[in-house]
Amino acid sequence: MRTGLLRRIERNWEQELEFLRGLVRRPSTLGNEAPVQRYIARELEEMGLKPDIWQIDPAEISRMPGYSPVEWPYESRPNVAATLRGSGGGRSLILNGHVDVVPATPEHHWTCDPWGAEISDGRMYGRGAADMKSGIAAMIYAVRAIKEEDIALEGDLTLETVIEEECTGNGTLSARARGYTADAAIIPEPFAQTALEAQVGVMWARVTVRGQGAHAERASGAVNAISKAYPMMEAVKELEAKANAAGRPAYFAGHEHPLNYNIGRIRGGDWTSSVPEECTFEVRIACYPGEDLKEVQRRFKRHLMERAREDSWLSENPPEIVFYAFQAEGCTVERSEPLFATLGEQHRSVTGKELQFYSFTGTTDIRFFNLYSGISATCYGPLGGNLHAPDEWVDLESVKSVTQVLALSIVEWCSSREPLSDEGT
Amino acid sequence: MRTGLLRRIERNWEQELEFLRGLVRRPSTLGNEAPVQRYIARELEEMGLKPDIWQIDPAEISRMPGYSPVEWPYESRPNVAATLRGSGGGRSLILNGHVDVVPATPEHHWTCDPWGAEISDGRMYGRGAADMKSGIAAMIYAVRAIKEEDIALEGDLTLETVIEEECTGNGTLSARARGYTADAAIIPEPFAQTALEAQVGVMWARVTVRGQGAHAERASGAVNAISKAYPMMEAVKELEAKANAAGRPAYFAGHEHPLNYNIGRIRGGDWTSSVPEECTFEVRIACYPGEDLKEVQRRFKRHLMERAREDSWLSENPPEIVFYAFQAEGCTVERSEPLFATLGEQHRSVTGKELQFYSFTGTTDIRFFNLYSGISATCYGPLGGNLHAPDEWVDLESVKSVTQVLALSIVEWCSSREPLSDEGT
Missing domain, CATH: 3.40.630.10 (Zn peptidases)
Known part of the structure; x- marks a missing residue:
């Protein structure tokens, strides 16, 4: 047979x-x-x-x-x-x-x-x-x-x-x-x-940063949402470094970098001569087996909000963070x-x-x-x-x-x- | 009458x-x-x-x-x-x-x-x-x-x-x-x-930065085009600062910041769990009356390419820079x-x-x-x-x-x- x-x-x-x-x-x-x-x-x-x-x-x-x-x-x-x-x-x-x-x-x-x-x-x-x-x-x-x-x-x-x-x-x-x-x-x-x-566990987060739009001719007095998204993306990378530096299950002992926080999409502005009102980026977040997704979400939000408070615009206009699609333990x-x-x-x-x-x-x-x-x-x-x-x-x-x-x-x-x-x- | x-x-x-x-x-x-x-x-x-x-x-x-x-x-x-x-x-x-x-x-x-x-x-x-x-x-x-x-x-x-x-x-x-x-x-x-x-004179530039895509699970070993776009956007802002610090026609003597280089659009990646292969941003560039647009373009390209050479990936994969739409003296x-x-x-x-x-x-x-x-x-x-x-x-x-x-x-x-x-x- x-x-x-x-x-x-x-x-x-x-x-x-x-x-x-x-x-x-x-x-x-x-x-x-x-x-x-x-x-x-x-x-x-x-x-x-x-x-x-x-x-x-x-x-x-x-x-x-x-x-x-x-x-x-x-x-x-x-x-x-x-x-x-x-x-x-x-x-x-x-x-x-x-x-x-x-x-x-x-x-x-x-x-x-x-x-x-x-x-x-x-x-x-x-x-x-x-x-x-x-x-x-x-x-x-x-x-x-x-x-x-x-x-x-x-x-x-x-x-x-x-x-x-x-x-x-x-x-x-x-x-x-x-x-x-x-x-x-x-x-x-x-x-x-x-x-x-x-x-690993996987989630998708969407971070929306608001700017203050204007005609490009007066851009220096406006707030560019694309520029303001950058410190938020840096905050994501900080969190990723922290997550990978922490202890890990034996399953992933051999991996150099098991938890990848991937900034997979960005969309900002819609007219080259307008200062962007809004910039949205999406992050694929990872966590270890056994980690509680809600806790990972809270950590993510908390860290970005902490970083937002260091910027005068973002502290007044904090990013909107939503989790959608993947809720994968x-x-x-x-x-x-x-x-x-x-x-x-x-x-x-x-x-x-x-x-x-x-x-x-x-x-x-x-x-x-x-x-x-x-x-x-x-x-x-x-x-x-x-x-x-x-x-x-x-x-x-x-x-x-x-x-x-x-x-x-x-x-x-x-x-x-x-x-x-x-x-x- | x-x-x-x-x-x-x-x-x-x-x-x-x-x-x-x-x-x-x-x-x-x-x-x-x-x-x-x-x-x-x-x-x-x-x-x-x-x-x-x-x-x-x-x-x-x-x-x-x-x-x-x-x-x-x-x-x-x-x-x-x-x-x-x-x-x-x-x-x-x-x-x-x-x-x-x-x-x-x-x-x-x-x-x-x-x-x-x-x-x-x-x-x-x-x-x-x-x-x-x-x-x-x-x-x-x-x-x-x-x-x-x-x-x-x-x-x-x-x-x-x-x-x-x-x-x-x-x-x-x-x-x-x-x-x-x-x-x-x-x-x-x-x-x-x-x-x-x-x-002022106005032009639109489109800067396309290439990454090296991968599944998000191995993002740390790939090259994220969104991340690589950032030093190029910084190069734009440097050039803008230089342009505004230089001498200016009397017409614009009273303006605090006459030449705005506005990053008006960004698009990068198309799937949250994929490392972006490409990120494109668009810049509205300004120059003074009498400035030659072709020379402004050359300066723009030259500066971005100089900055690109400081990055090992970008020096091998320089951004593509095209000027489209506004060619306004x-x-x-x-x-x-x-x-x-x-x-x-x-x-x-x-x-x-x-x-x-x-x-x-x-x-x-x-x-x-x-x-x-x-x-x-x-x-x-x-x-x-x-x-x-x-x-x-x-x-x-x-x-x-x-x-x-x-x-x-x-x-x-x-x-x-x-x-x-x-x-x-």
Whole structure:
């Protein structure tokens, strides 16, 4: 069975690549997820599955732990899931992947078309090629191989493709609200075939600084909001330095700088000859697993307000600080979780190497499973680079390898029989 | 005749106010000038004039001195002009006003509706109320009164309402290309009933700083374009300090800070959890009359590049600096120009005060007349405040006063007879 499964994945490889190209060529940035979800749903149908396509109901999930408040609507931005029912008796598994990608702008910084899915030297290039459309291709083609090989599973297997992993996690949260559950979950995020055991908490803050506008001809007597935003950005960097200098969990002992406070956006002024009335910047804040998000928010606000008091204008006109989107707690997974045994065994059987554990200085949707649903979850996905940057790429050999490890892990996990070995074919 | 003219303006005042409200209630920001131009053209037609409505041809004006390069199209953004033919023998005059207004954003900083034209305590509030729709109302209602009083002019009188005074001046330049000419021109910009005798030169620069993007989780190892933009903005402020510390023409001796280098816009990054690849800011640069714009540009570039060389990233990745829109030379007008005698006489006759001269630390369209067309031009308009800022206002008494001064000045200028006096009625 093992050899047949691996051979099937090998035989389907060009088709899997073509499917991945189709994923990458559908630019599924925030608000534009429908085309790629329809494409996935068609693939699942073609495989004989019955995709459940639904729209997130913010009213429903807003009362659930882990919810992130949003400022945009959910119309025409579906989640997709499909369950392959087992015969009963085995453990159940969820494979979850996010279809949303971050913007590719400025596109002229790319050396290739960000939506072209070009292949060169064993890599596919494109926004989302690594993060994480190749993971989605791998998990779907793992299931396709199992189905085509007519391998019967005992436990239920659910495939989920969700939106908003890159800003809220509300897609995966909504899948929990919809009732999908299992004994474990794997998200094939592009972590170079390591198993995720810890991730930081993440929040987004928006800081709005007010100026006193005027015609540029009298700018020296006005207050430029862009200039006044600068000490507030410096305050953010001070806080970041403090956070990284403090003690840290062992998971992140090896990281040089685990908590990144990233000033990811700035918008100020709207006319070159007017003194800006307003400047807004957004910060991605990080904290360790176990840290209370509300306390991190309070610390952030307190520090900026302290710095604001040192400036005569800002003390009278303090910045407005709001937290929106990501309200993502950090989380960890015990190495003793049975899921790691299965993944480790199959990783070794495919790659010949021991499975390494990974602590991620970002967030993933595993938190919804581990923290709020009692479902042990980890990430295991391909090798990629330039995530959230121009020329994002994924190593295609690793995609095939992940497809194989996932297929074998599914069969092992969802069956009551012993781990698959070559003798078991 | 004088008394009749003034009485007519008084009698038309509510109608003039209503016309001004109509101007302010049409938000004529860049690209949206057509509705207000159609509204003005209808008013001119109703007064018995034949408005000439045309579209700017950038190919035609791009070879003319004073042209400013633009990045936007001219479709559906008309200029309007109408000439009242004189009987011959008198001097001709152009009254020119710009219909474009700067953005009112952020609108929530206003205490009133920026497009509401609300009147309170003798002031009208709204974007463009001062700059310069009240000036347009004044010049059109000055002509209306002359026509309604059946006062025959000897010289031709042309009314021009143009676009793009706030970014290029290409509207007024196009009116020159169209052949409108006269012995003098008045632009009723809101300079508190002073006569403009000098204005600075203005240019817009766009500085684009490149970063090295990454996922926020590894921001500390990436290069944030927003952070790298900051030393470049500091370099701009250094240059500004130097420019203001240097010697200055007598026109600007009384100004505390005549040359404002305004950082009017900033845009950087597009996703809070991505390290920004690019940050762009725009600077309004000023220089004195007589300064060569190309030399000012070279100085600007040279200084920023010098500062860039002090930063290891920026020295390898120098900012991109482009100049677009405003290429406005500074200009001056001699006090001996006959136009000032006429304006001074009528200003005194209406207000009882001597006409004061004004040096403006911004630019106006008078440069096209004075520098490139041999037409002596000045500004004389109402009293206003908060130009390019929230709660822009115009003093309505001053609008009426300007309407009167303009009407009397037109009659005096465009006639070969002696200055109007009360005895002349």
